[in-house]
Amino acid sequence: MKFTVQRNTFLEGIQKTLSIVEKKTTMPILNNILLKTDNHKIKIVATDREIGLVADYDAEIITEGHVTVSARKLYEMIREIQGDSIQFESNESHRVTVTCQKIMYKISGLPADDFPSVIDDRGDVVFHTMKGQLIEELISKTSFAMSGDEMRKNLNGVLFETIDDGGKKTLRMVATDGHRLAIANADIGEESSFTLEKGIIIPKKGLNEIKRLIEDAPEEVSLGVRQGMCIVKTNSTMLRVSLVDAEYPDYRRVVPAEKGIVIKFEKNALLHALRRMSVVSSERYSGVIFTLSDGKMMLESTNPDVGEAKEEIEVAYHDQNISMGYNVKYLIDAIEVIDEETVIFEMGVGMKPGVIKPASNDEYVCIVMPLKVQ
Secondary structure, eight states: OEEEEEHHHHHHHHHTTTTTSOSSOSOGGGGEEEEEEETTEEEEEEEOSSEEEEEEEEOEEEEOOEEEEEHHHHHHHHHHOOSSEEEEEEOTTOEEEEEETTEEEEEEOBOGGGSOOOOOOOSOOOEEEEEHHHHHHHHHTTGGGOOOOTTOGGGSEEEEEEEEETTEEEEEEEEEOSSEEEEEEEEOOTTOOOOOSSOEEEEHHHHHHHHHHHHTSOSEEEEEEETTEEEEEOSSEEEEEEOOOSOOOOGGGGSOSSOOEEEEEEHHHHHHHHHHHHTTOOSSOOEEEEEEETTEEEEEEEETTTEEEEEEEEOSOOSOOEEEEEEHHHHHHHHHTOOSSEEEEEEOSTTOOEEEEESSOSSEEEEEOOBOOO
16 A cells, blocks of 8 residues: 555544554554555544544555554654654564654554454434534533543543423433533434434443544534444544444433522623632632622632632622532533533522533533532
8 A cells, every 4th residue: 555645634534543453452554544545535444442533634645555563653643753644564573563754663563354344334324414513512511520530431421412392402412420510412403313322322432432533523413323333424534433332311300390599690790709719729628618698699619628618709698697508510510511600609698509501592501429528
């Protein structure tokens, strides 16, 4: 195989695979990417068996062929090359030569026949076109609440479903780690035929790859779901993600039926106040106590290992004194993703959860479980 390709194009293509290829594996070939020629283009293919990426790039094909080579080493070589054009060549012994001007690298590859199959040309997947920005926003507003506990397989990802409410069709993503719950919605219009009534669970790594692909994609992407697989396509790239085979908990039971104490805040003012409280927090001590009294709210954070912080904020509250505690990091995460300037914080009385959402709509809501106030 032999081809010539623009250095920046090749570098970008390889870089996109680095988060997919396995760093620690008993199968050395999963450290590699597959390079193959295809109709005046080169295909760059990467997989860890759970996620597969296939991308096409323009190149001058001199000799057809295919080979696999270390993604990390090839990336490091191309990154350090300063020229505009790269010549890539592999021989029958899978020995790869990379040349640019007076620079030449040689590296051993592995046979392409040993590489796991990623490309699936079966036509049984129905694709639906939608704005990539919608999916990106749903991911941003929920992914922070995913669980990191590998023992809780069904929470190591986001629930992706559609809601049909009287003709209004909504895309919804849900994430929870048992301590907080984030729900984000996006209207996709009545005419959309995309349906996920039972919902699917997209794993954390796959979700990150989908977001990365969409960030670099044109305005619209194609989305398809087949049993056990979610596929996202752009003009030149296809990403396949294996879904989590588990049942997601009934998150609706966590949503409070009654409103708590409703306080409106200017987003940045509350966010900065919480960040000031977080300065003294640690993994062991991460609580912030809200004490409401006539016309004001006191924020307090105490950490025996560091110190304490206090701040007073004026609020529209005129009732009995009451105190509630929450994890300060959870509140910061929930508020940061809100796009609006005004935030509503419904503080649950007693040990009822708090609810954070934008003031003008219910497209996003984050529910945070309280901490015991000493």
